[in-house]
Amino acid sequence: MTFLRLITIAVLVVFTAACAEPPDQQTRSAPEDIFSYANFDQVTVRHIDLDLEVLFEEKALEGSAELTLEMVDGEASQLVLDSRDLTIYAVEALAAGLWRETPFTLGQRDPLLGQSLTIDLPEETSKVRIFYRTSPEASGLMWLAPEQTAGGKHPFMFSQSQTIHARSWAPLQDTPAVRFTYRATIRTPAELIALMSSAQDRDGVRDGEYFFDMPQAIPSYLMAIAVGDLEFREISGNIGVYAESYIVDAAAEEFSETPLMMAANEALYGPYRWGRFDILVLPPSFPFGGMENPRLTFLTPTLIAGDKSLTNVVAHELAHSWAGNQVTNATWREPWLNEGFTSYVENRVMEVVYGRERAVMEQVLSKAGWLAELAGIEDPAMTALVLPAEFANPDEGFSNVPYVKGQFFMMFLEEAYGREAFDPFLKSYFDHFAFQSITTEDFLEYLKENLMDKNPGVVEQTVIMEWLYAPGVPATTPSPASEVFDRVDEIRAAWLAGDLDPAGLGTDAWITHEWLRFINGLPGDLAMDQFRALDSAFALSVSANAEIAFAWYMKSLEGGYDKVTEPLRAFLIRVGRGKFIYRLYERLAETGQKDWALEVYKEARPGYHPIAQARIDGILAE
Ligand code: BES
Ligand code: ZN
Secondary structure, eight states, X not given: OOHHHHHHHHHHHHHHHHHTSOOOHHHXXXXXXXXXXXXXXXXEEEEEEEEEEEETTTTEEEXXXXXXXXXXXXXXXXXXXXXXXXXXXXXXXXXXXXEEEOOEEXXXXXXXXXXXXXXXXXXXXXXXXXXXXXXXXXXXEXXXXXXXXXXXXXXXXXXXXXXXXXXXXXXXXXXXXXXXXXXXXXXXXXXXXXXXXXXXXXXXXXXXXXXXXXXXEEEGGGOOEEEESOEEEEEETTEEEEEOHHHHHHHHHHTTTHHHHHHHHHHHHOOOOSSOEEEEEOOTTOSSSEEOOTTEEEEOGGGOOSSSTTTHHHHHHHHTTTBTTTEEESSTTOTHHHHHHHHHHHHHHHHHHHOHHHHHHHHHHHHHHHHHHHTTOOOGGGGSSSOOSOOSOGGGGOSHIIIIIHHHHHHHHHHHHOHHXXXXXXXXXXXXXXXXXXXXXXXXXXXXXXXXXXXXXXXXXXXXXXXXXXOSOOTTOOOOOOHHHHHHHHHHHXXXXXXXXXXXXXXXXXXXXXXXXXXXXXXXXXXXXXXXXXXXXXXXXXXXSHHHHHHHHHHHHHHTOGGGHHHHHHHHHHOOOHXXXXXXXXXXXXXXXXXXXXXXXXXXXXXXXXXXXXXXXXXXXX
């Protein structure tokens, strides 16, 4: 029996025992969150009013946050919030109709968690108001000088709160277990516009003062803000795109199929509950492909490939409107509840909009990425859908495991129960838990009652437990097969066997996915003249498609093909998307090119987001 198998059984025994207990309603109201100081089991923040000025010179937000409280424990005399690098000027409490200053203390600073902010609550306190200012080093904000934007004339600022960075720009209960509504008044330099993840005045007037209202309760990681010289293009009635002027028309064209995605999503999983779905295209230093900020999805400009080949990221962020934003993971131990469901929904929508073949190609590519990554994850516990009770950093939980293993778990259920049963089940799940933060056990209970018990004998409970709690790849993992990819594999094999000139490979009509399959499947020890032959036939080193360029650079570094050096340098300086740059720096370090990597990084670092800087500092320090 293998070690992995032993762990699996041990885990199953423990969790089967745990599940035999009666359903635990408490879990839903106050789960443990080891990444938050907040005492949300005693006092809960229900609403936040922000009043902030955006100070570009100082790289700071300054103003106040007014928090409306709900006492869970009537005896509680203190409110504990999360904060990180905030300067707190004063705190007031509203009790018996009067605002009065109240004592507060900041705890010791932890490099990951920041500082607790403990506020004394006089009796009958209903609100507290905190006057504060952010630090130029706030981990959740990125400040770009005019020369770091495409327009070159105006500065730009944007937030990235997930996972635990909202606390660096507002004092709050920074845990996905707590949901609150918010309103904000944001003052900016007169020539810029401010946007937030909320409803807003859309009068189009640039007057330096903007009002926002988010009437649906959201977790803190979905609070977002951006300020810049932005233009807007409408795509359809409730969908549009904001971007710097240089790219706004290209963005509107690239994302023109978003209304079809919306229709597919609503047909499968019920109404879109957030009003508008706008997209904000950020400068290239945005560290992610996309971020599902409600009503205002943030996207990297690297998706604008000109041929709509990377739009699955739009489908992904839109899918979060159901999986993640509407039904939210209560802790960062179970990001699969957000990302796994979302990746599944994304792929279902891609199937409707672009056809089954493309959806299957994306499944195959995702699965290969998951399996490849598993080998490098040292702690087997981090390969389970439900992560261990303690681990170092919540961002580390976001490997391919929650995304792809989560997606394949959903695909497994879909295949077992059939779409006739599984689709309505999922739709009712999104409805049942709408605007709640839930744990895996809440999901499990709902699954058992509404799918498993209604269709007895289809799937054993132990199989479900293995999917959720055991490490590795479950035996019941679906194996999607793509005929298009089989053909790509044949072509690659024939070319490698030496009987074809690359120009004659019949690649003219290939879509991005076929190129990725082709490149990823090349052997690591490809000969230099083979690298050169492909590059001169297809200009892969200078591909305008960021995914293709990335795949080619990874393969070239592995094989020692040095023609990529200059294009790679340009790529690393231009693009700040973590998914690409972390792996490229890692590979440079692994292949003995750390000195060159450090040289490029020195130039590129000021353009990277603080989250990316911290990560790459680590990669290159090892
Ligand atoms: N919510 C994530 C981005 C994220 C994860 C930010 C963890 C901070 C911490 C977003 O929805 C996402 O998954 N983006 C992916 C896109 C995708 C299609 C897998 C990305 O950025 O690559
Ligand atoms: Zn996601």
